[in-house]
Amino acid sequence: MFVQPPKDRCDLTPAIKPVPEVAPRRVLFVGNSYLFYGDGLQNHVRRLANEVRPELQIPVGTYKLAAISGSELRDHNIRAYLEPGKLRVTAPFEVVVLQGGSAEATSTQGRAAFEATVIDFDQEIRKTGARTALYMTHAYAPPHEQACPDMISDIEALYVSTGNRIGALVIPVGLAFEEAYRRFPGLRLHKAHDSSHPDLLGSYLAACVTCASLYGSSMDGNQYNYYGAIDKDAARLMQQVAADTVQSFFR
Numbered sequence: 514m515f516v517q518p519p520k521d522r523c524d525l526t527p528a529i530k531p532v533p534e535v536a537p538r539r540v541l542f543v544g545n546s547y548l549f550y551g552d553g554l555q556n557h558v559r560r561l562a563n564e565v566r567p568e569l570q571i572p573v574g575t576y577k578l579a580a581i582s583g584s585e586l587r588d589h590n591i592r593a594y595l596e597p598g599k600l601r602v603t604a605p606f607e608v609v610v611l612q613g614g615s616a617e618a619t620s621t622q623g624r625a626a627f628e629a630t631v632i633d634f635d636q637e638i639r640k641t642g643a644r645t646a647l648y649m650t651h652a653y654a655p656p657h658e659q660a661c662p663d664m665i666s667d668i669e670a671l672y673v674s675t676g677n678r679i680g681a682l683v684i685p686v687g688l689a690f691e692e693a694y695r696r697f698p699g700l701r702l703h704k705a706h707d708s709s710h711p712d713l714l715g716s717y718l719a720a721c722v723t724c725a726s727l728y729g730s731s732m733d734g735n736q737y738n739y740y741g742a743i744d745k746d747a748a749r750l751m752q753q754v755a756a757d758t759v760q761s762f763f764r
Contacts, residue, residue: 525669525670525673525674526673527673527676527677527682527683527762527763528676528677528680529676529677529680529681529682529683530682530763531682531725531726531727531728531729531759531763532729533728533729533730534729535607535644536562536566536569536728537606537607537608537727538569538571538572538575538607539575539576539602539604539605539606539607539608540555540558540559540575540576540577540606540607540608540609540610540727541577541578541579541594541595541600541602541606541608541609541610541643542554542555542576542577542578542579542580542610542612542648543579543580543586543589543591543594543609543610543611543612543634544579544580544584544586544610544611544612544613544648545580545581545582545583545584545585545612545614545615546580546582546583546710547612547615547650547651547710547711548578548580548612548648549578549580550704550710550711550712550716551711551712551713551715551716551717551719552713552716552739553578554578554716554719554720554723555576555577555578556576557716557717557720557737557739558576558720558723558724558727559571559573559576560737560739561720561721561724561732561735561737562724562727562728564735564736564737565724565728565730565731565732565735566728566730574601574602575602577600577602577606579594579600584614585613585614585617585623585626585627585630586611586612586613586614586617586626586627586630586631586634587626587627587629587630589634591609591633591634591637591638592637595609595637595638595640595641595643605641605642605643606638606641606643607642607643607644608643608644608645608646608727609634609638609643609644609645609646610646610647610648610684610723610727611631611634611645611646611647611648612647612648612650613627613630613631613650613671613672614627615650615653615709616659617671618650618664618667618668618670618671618672619659619664619667624671627671627675628671628675628678631645631647631675631679631681632675632678632679635679635681644681644682645679645681645682646681646682646683646684646726646727647672647675647676647681647682647683647684648684648686648723649668649669649672649673649683649684649685649686649687649688650668650672650686650687651665651668651686651687651690651691651702651703651711651715651719652664652665652668652687652690652691653703653708653709654694654702654703654708654709655708656708657707657708657709660708665687665688665690665691668687669685669687669688672687682726682727683726683762684722684723684726684727685722685726685758685759685762686718686719686722686723688758688762689718689719689721689722689754689755689758689759690702690715690718690719692754692757692758693718693750693751693754696750696754697750700714701714702714702715702718703715713739713742713743714743714747714751717738717739717743717748717751718751718754718755721735721751721752721754721755721756722755722758722759725755725756725759726759726763731752731756732752732755732756733749733752733753733756734749734752735748735752
């Protein structure tokens with residue numbers, strides 16, 4: 514039975530820290546449209562990683578995304594994804610990143626379903642020798658009808674407590690969105706039409722946080738800006754927000 518964890522910050526310290534020596538070349542992302550908006554989170558993370566760790570030379574084919582629009586984590590068939598060769602990756606994945614539904618943290622039923630699914634999926638992931646990571650989603654933004662100041666606190670509590678329970682790395686994307694909005698009130702990281710999905714800059718920020726968390730490397734000064742599609746100054750600001758968020762989260 515899931516019990517809502519306390520929200521005191523001292524109880525939300527992630528137990529698992531980034532390990533720079535562990536640099537995965539085969540990564541699977543599992544989630545919903547939050548991951549495939551902005552031209553695919555996995556694409557941006559791989560390109561950022563190849564900039565900061567050029568010795569890796571991660572090929573396109575070993576970074577995979579399994580996303581179902583409007584889904585919760587329990588809608589996925591993790592066992593099928595992990596089957597050798599199923600996603601045209603012959604060797605086992607080294608890291609599997611799990612992203613839950615955007616509103617799961619806001620209800621008792623949703624939190625229980627997320628936690629139970631993560632525990633089940635983690636067991637299957639570990640059987641292959643891979644590590645589990647949890648992608649902490651961002652909160653809705655105004656004027657979304659469900660946007661509220663407490664949403665990110667609920668999300669953080671759910672992801673950190675679940676990650677600590679199974680010994681998984683938590684990627685603090687949601688906290689980076691909050692920090693970016695705090696620093697730059699006029700910034701837009703969400704799609705204007707729904708205030709839920711990330712726009713391109715939001716996906717870029719999420720990718721910077723994910724790369725910094727997976728590889729233990731700062732994004733500051735990274736030259737990747739989606740081939741000029743992202744303004745260089747905006748990219749630099751998002752890199753700094755990502756670096757500061759990751760450093761603060763894992764302190």
